[in-house]
Amino acid sequence: MNDLIDAFPKTPGWSIVLVLVLLIFGPAAIFSRESAEKLWIIGRAVAWLRTRQQRSIDRERALEEATVRHLKGRIASLDSQMGEMRADFDEERQDARRRETQIRAEFTEAKEYIIWATSWAHNVLTMHSFHGWKPPIPPWMTFEQWQATRRDND
Numbered sequence: 001m002n003d004l005i006d007a008f009p010k011t012p013g014w015s016i017v018l019v020l021v022l023l024i025f026g027p028a029a030i031f032s033r034e035s036a037e038k039l040w041i042i043g044r045a046v047a048w049l050r051t052r053q054q055r056s057i058d059r060e061r062a063l064e065e066a067t068v069r070h071l072k073g074r075i076a077s078l079d080s081q082m083g084e085m086r087a088d089f090d091e092e093r094q095d096a097r098r099r100e101t102q103i104r105a106e107f108t109e110a111k112e113y114i115i116w117a118t119s120w121a122h123n124v125l126t127m128h129s130f131h132g133w134k135p136p137i138p139p140w141m142t143f144e145q146w147q148a149t150r151r152d153n154d
Helices: 002-007 015-028 033-039 041-131 143-153
Strands: none
Touching: 041 143
8 A cells, every 4th residue: 555655746746736637527527427438447337237238128129030030931831831731631622522422423323223133133023923933034134234234225
């Protein structure tokens, strides 16, 4: 501490300069915010601390904007995937309807054959009772023969 005091000049001019600086700037001017920011390193540190909150807000905003951009891109990707899935489902639905129509047509044809076969058997039994045990039996057709005959008649 004595070294610090010894570093000050011993002449009375030193104290006059100190008094003039205090009178010109005054304690309010020396310790004001503007003076502290301009003249002192502490002032710059205070300014940095003061703007820290705004920088933090700016970083958060940039992060949120990046997140929003990412989510918008993801949503667009999911929308395109949904469109593709809808198209696939529409194709599957059309294919299922086509197969259903085909199966119904085959079912109707098989049903008509069963009706024909039942009618044939009924006619044979009726002729059996009408002609005795030796009726003239009409020719029996397989399903494929019946289909061919039916197509020829249509």
